[in-house]
Amino acid sequence: MYKVLVSDPLSKEGMHPLLEAEGFKVDVQTNLTKEELLDRIPNYDALLVRSQTQVDAELIQAATRLKIIGRAGVGIDNIDLSAATEQGILVVNAPDGNTNSAAEHTMAMLMALARNIPQAFLSLKNKQWDRKSFIGVELKGKTLGVIGLGRIGAEVAQRAKGQRMNVIAYDPFLTDAKAEKLGVQMGTVQEVIAAGDFLTVHTPLLKETKHLLGTEAFKTMKPGVHIVNCARGGIIDEDALYDAIVSGKVAGAALDVFEVEPFVDHKLLELPQVIATPHLGASTIEAQEVVAVDVCDDVVRYFTNQAVKNPVNLSAVPKEVLKKIEPYLLLGEKLGSFIQDLADDMVEEFHVTYSGDLQDLDVSPITRNTLKGFLRSRLGESVNEVNAKLFADRLGVTVTEQKTSQSKGFTSLLTVEIVMKTGRRKVSGTLLNGLGARIVRVDDFIVDVAPEAHLLFIRHKDQPGAIGRVGMTLAEERINIATMQVGRAEKGGAAIMMLSVDKYVGPTSVEKLKRLDDIEDAQAIEL
Numbered sequence: 354m355y356k357v358l359v360s361d362p363l364s365k366e367g368m369h370p371l372l373e374a375e376g377f378k379v380d381v382q383t384n385l386t387k388e389e390l391l392d393r394i395p396n397y398d399a400l401l402v403r404s405q406t407q408v409d410a411e412l413i414q415a416a417t418r419l420k421i422i423g424r425a426g427v428g429i430d431n432i433d434l435s436a437a438t439e440q441g442i443l444v445v446n447a448p449d450g451n452t453n454s455a456a457e458h459t460m461a462m463l464m465a466l467a468r469n470i471p472q473a474f475l476s477l478k479n480k481q482w483d484r485k486s487f488i489g490v491e492l493k494g495k496t497l498g499v500i501g502l503g504r505i506g507a508e509v510a511q512r513a514k515g516q517r518m519n520v521i522a523y524d525p526f527l528t529d530a531k532a533e534k535l536g537v538q539m540g541t542v543q544e545v546i547a548a549g550d551f552l553t554v555h556t557p558l559l560k561e562t563k564h565l566l567g568t569e570a571f572k573t574m575k576p577g578v579h580i581v582n583c584a585r586g587g588i589i590d591e592d593a594l595y596d597a598i599v600s601g602k603v604a605g606a607a608l609d610v611f612e613v614e615p616f617v618d619h620k621l622l623e624l625p626q627v628i629a630t631p632h633l634g635a636s637t638i639e640a641q642e643v644v645a646v647d648v649c650d651d652v653v654r655y656f657t658n659q660a661v662k663n664p665v666n667l668s669a670v671p672k673e674v675l676k677k678i679e680p681y682l683l684l685g686e687k688l689g690s691f692i693q694d695l696a697d698d699m700v701e702e703f704h705v706t707y708s709g710d711l712q713d714l715d716v717s718p719i720t721r722n723t724l725k726g727f728l729r730s731r732l733g734e735s736v737n738e739v740n741a742k743l744f745a746d747r748l749g750v751t752v753t754e755q756k757t758s759q760s761k762g763f764t765s766l767l768t769v770e771i772v773m774k775t776g777r778r779k780v781s782g783t784l785l786n787g788l789g790a791r792i793v794r795v796d797d798f799i800v801d802v803a804p805e806a807h808l809l810f811i812r813h814k815d816q817p818g819a820i821g822r823v824g825m826t827l828a829e830e831r832i833n834i835a836t837m838q839v840g841r842a843e844k845g846g847a848a849i850m851m852l853s854v855d856k857y858v859g860p861t862s863v864e865k866l867k868r869l870d871d872i873e874d875a876q877a878i879e880l
């Protein structure tokens with residue numbers, strides 16, 4: 354008998370795959386304290402949650418019998434994925450079930466914000482017949498800026514078109530074809546922020562999206578802009594939003610999600626221009642039923658040896674295969690992440706080539722890891738070895754895996770090449786005895802650098818002073834150089850610098866480097 358603990362409220366109707374299956378005992382125990390959860394979790398084989406239960410490393414460690422965690426929803430921020438993976442616990446989610454509800458909630462918030470509906474209702478409840486204080490604005494003819502055009506962002510864009518709004522969107526994976534199909538204009542993130550009369554965010558919360566709308570961004574927005582966040586708290590800097598509303602730059606904000614939840618005692622809630630809901634985007638009968646069906650179905654599939662539909666972390670790799678290829682998994686992930694930072698256009702093809710010792714191995718898990726590293730810096734932690742290929746297919750990226758006997762003198766060589774409309778980029782790595790992973794080639798240049806932390810890849814003309822100017826500029830930016838390598842194709846011709854530095858090189862510093870004489874391109878790489 355498999356024991357399943359449901360620790361957040363799940364739709365009873367949606368739980369039918371589990372309730373009807375043989376061999377499962379389901380305990381629904383919501384509102385448990387942390388201590389109670391820690392006490393009970395060792396008895397369970399499966400745990401089903403929404404966004405309230407914090408499935409942290411401590412809970413996972415205590416879950417000695419747990420095999421699978423089901424997240425009835427999209428975001429997996431409340432689950433410590435690395436801890437679950439380390440403990441061999443499969444995590445599944447329900448990525449599609451609440452898309453429609455979240456999009457509808459976003460539109461409800463947008464309209465309520467434009468017409469001051471919550472404020473007017475509150476006034477009426479207080480027995481005031483006040484019509485002057487609640488004059489709104491129309492949506493028709495206004496521009497909606499959408500940041501993140503994935504499942505929910507795309508649904509919101511379509512609905513906004515129905516309201517006769519103009520839609521401009523930014524998403525690093527937005528293709529011309531998708532933009533055309535949705536009838537949205539494509540822009541850079543700065544263009545979208547500057548163009549919107551209304552702005553709505555629909556990205557995951559990642560390092561890149563944390564405080565995406567912060568003090569600097571508010572400065573470039575249109576005066577009187579309205580802001581909506583039904584994605585994740587933290588994408589908007591709440592303190593900066595408060596200041597922007599008080600200063601009059603932002604006319605109002607509609608928030609469903611917050612940096613810290615529950616969110617009940619915050620200065621933003623004191624502002625009349627702010628309307629808010631307690632993380633209700635997915636809270637409809639329909640969405641809750643579908644997400645519950647999806648995770649319950651996957652739990653049953655897992656325990657009856659069928660492939661699960663929505664895995665979030667690990668696939669099962671046979672132990673003997675894993676032992677041989679394990680050292681290359683991390684190298685692949687780093688190379689994937691490295692090449693993502695070199696991509697300056699939509700990536701259409703992603704090729705992984707293996708040579709030397711790697712030729713004789715089943716390398717598909719390395720390819721999946723490499724692809725994961727490539728996609729993760731854009732799509733977040735929900736991309737893993739299991740689902741990376743699906744994500745690539747969805748994005749229209751062709752993935753190939755090749756083997757060759759040409760290992761260029763290395764015992765083993767792993768090469769990742771991306772193809773974009775604007776050109777190709779390539780990076781190779783190997784494992785050196787005693788030295789661990791190394792990047793040994795970038796495009797056609799030989800390098801030797803450990804794939805870690807903060808790197809800077811610069812293309813320049815082989816001219817006197819070019820290296821000095823880079824050194825001076827980094828010094829002005831208070832960025833210390835740890836190692837530096839220089840290579841050139843021919844005297845006076847194309848050349849490269851590969852630097853490892855002691856801290857993150859931000860976009861402003863990169864732009865300064867790009868403007869230097871003889872510098873053709875500069876890319877900061879975070880591994």
Ligand SMILES: NC(=O)c1ccc[n+]([C@@H]2O[C@H](COP(=O)([O-])OP(=O)(O)OC[C@H]3O[C@@H](n4cnc5c(N)ncnc54)[C@H](O)[C@@H]3O)[C@@H](O)[C@H]2O)c1
Nearest residue numbers: 428455501502503504505524555556557583584634635731
């Ligand atoms: N309020 C709620 O109850 C609720 C309900 C469902 C989902 N959500 C949240 O909504 C968000 C979107 O969910 P989804 O299902 O559409 O996810 P999705 O993965 O389909 O879409 C996310 C999109 O963000 C894009 N993106 C990543 N980094 C970006 C960046 N720096 N700038 C711009 N775009 C970037 C990705 O390319 C992707 O297309 C998630 O944060 C999810 O957790 C909230």
Ligand SMILES: O=C(O)CC[C@@H](O)C(=O)O
Nearest residue numbers: 403404426427428635636
């Ligand atoms: O469980 C919920 O209601 C929130 C879900 C939502 O934030 C998600 O990411 O799917």
